Amino acid sequence: MSTVTEKATFAAGCFWGVEHIFRKHFGADGITCKVGYTGGNTEDPNYRLVCTGSTNHAEAVELTFDPKRVMYETLVEFFYKMHDPTTANAQGPDVGTQYRSAIFYHSPEQKEIAERVTQEVQEKHYKDKKIVTQFIPAGKFYDAEEYHQLYLEKNPTGYECPTHFLRW
Structure with a gap:
């Protein structure tokens, strides 16, 4: 019996911290993560080029998940909980x-869910600040270089991501 999986793609700052916190909280649910670049206008970007800002790519995390184990809605809410979307x-x-801050949606249903959850989070957690997260149709995802994958597992004391923590 095969499992049907879906993809979710989020940008929320440095992809090392985003990957690490998603893996920490959802790894037991079978979610897999990889870091990379998406949303820009350059084919086959690399880290140095993306860091110049000239590619318009975002550092992003692509999650593969089983929607019977974790709902997309849960992932979107967690995305807002672990970074500052304002x-x-x-x-x-x-x-x-x-x-x-961006949600790269893979279907009209994902876009609808993301917009609804965003409104709920805005009303409940950010009454005095506007959420500025972008909603962008998912395009090609370019895997980041191997040394970026699982970076904080490979270098547990090598870098602190002070912006990725649970806010509520």
């Missing part, structure tokens, strides 16, 4: 379009 093109000390 800052445009920045998360803490990381500044640039590559660090924007």
Whole structure:
């Protein structure tokens, strides 16, 4: 019996922290994560090029999940819980379009869910600040270089991601 999986793609600042916190909280539910680049206009981007801001790609995480084990709605809410969606093109000390808050939706249903959850989170948790998360149709996802994959597992004391923590 095969399992039907879906993809969810999120950008929320430095992809090391985003990957790490999703794996930590949903790894037991069978979610797999990879970091990469999406949403831009350059074929086969690399880290150095993305960091210049010239590609318009975001550092992003692509999740593969079983919707019978974890609902997309749960992932979207967690996305909002683990970063600050009210800052445009920045998360803490990381500044640039590559660090924007964005949901790259893979279907009209995902877009509808993301918009609904965003409204709920806005009303409940960000009454005094506007959520600036972008909703973008998912396009090609370019895997980041191997040394970026599972970076915080490979380098547990090598870098702190002070912007990725649970806010509520």
